């Protein structure tokens with residue numbers, strides 16, 4: 001088994017080093033992410049390079065870094081990788097991403113294993129793609145890959161997809177001697193009750209069948225199917241490893257009493273954590289000082305950005321809060337900072353790594369000078 005952390009979930013150098021120290025490698029999707037792995041001292045020789053739009057420059061970088069495998073998403077990409085590898089006098093290790101056409105039953109924007117998604121090569125065309133790959137002089141067929149979606153809360157779609165792909169995997173092993181099968185990522189996390197779910201008591205309070213997916217139940221469902229293949233299994237979890245390890249801290253600016261509605265205006269916004277605006281995602285919001293003596297209130301939790309979509313939660317019931325108090329947006333460790341933008345010229349937030357009682361700033365808050373540094377007024381506008 002080889003664990004390749006899907007670093008798109010959280011690519012701070014400190015997190016990469018942490019996983020690297022634990023023996024992990026990475027699932028990376030861009031030249032930028034590859035550069036981060038190198039900067040963190042991570043292993044590129046055990047990391048894989050995924051994504052539907054690999055550029056020539058990125059393919060070069062990955063070949064020079066000696067990645068474990070290119071996860072190929074189309075026939076033209078195969079041709080391009082072969083060409084670039086030839087120019088560098090190398091053989092490129094590849095696995096083709098097959099699209100098993102199963103429904104991961106997750107949010108439409110993060111489902112990837114249906115035939116109408118842009119990902120992978122449909123199972124029915126994959127044999128021909130491997131035949132083509134075998135003919136390219138600078139391609140080394142090394143494995144096969146699948147990934148059906150993200151934030152899956154049941155093992156059933158994984159089982160369905162793996163079962164569907166297994167006969168093909170066996171055929172590839174016979175024909176080309178492949179050595180690995182990457183089953184992708186996608187294990188979901190608990191968003192509602194994120195805080196309580198840190199406790200064993202919470203888990204045991206959940207009846208069987210309502211328990212969220214755990215690595216144990218995922219493993220128990222998949223291992224019996226995968227073990228007989230006799231291949232190295234690659235796993236690419238992202239969210240599961242970091243999602244509930246991070247919070248977004250924010251300060252209340254105002255409690256605004258609207259017409260029949262309260263708005264808790266906080267200093268974080270959709271540019272810092274876009275998931276609620278983009279996927280209607282639920283994030284628990286927890287006051288740092290909890291005071292059960294205070295009355296409850298209902299409010300929309302909103303940021304300062306000038307559009308109504310800048311809303312973290314609608315009609316959330318919570319302890320009454322006021323100006324200056326701190327709240328934590330839970331489950332922000334995955335797809336939080338990595339999806340942040342600078343909309344409204346809001347600088348990227350600082351990042352702090354906490355381990356027990358130790359903590360350290362691992363990314364400075366961006367400043368306005370840095371934000372403007374690359375911009376200039378062109379000569380023809382200067383009067």
Ligand code: LLP
Nearest residue numbers: 006147150151185186187236237238239335
């Ligand atoms: N492997 C591949 C090929 C992927 O495309 C992804 C995620 C992963 C692994 C990791 O999936 P995970 O274990 O984190 O579910 N921004 C969205 C999630 C997008 C996921 C994209 N691909 C969100 O905030 O929910």
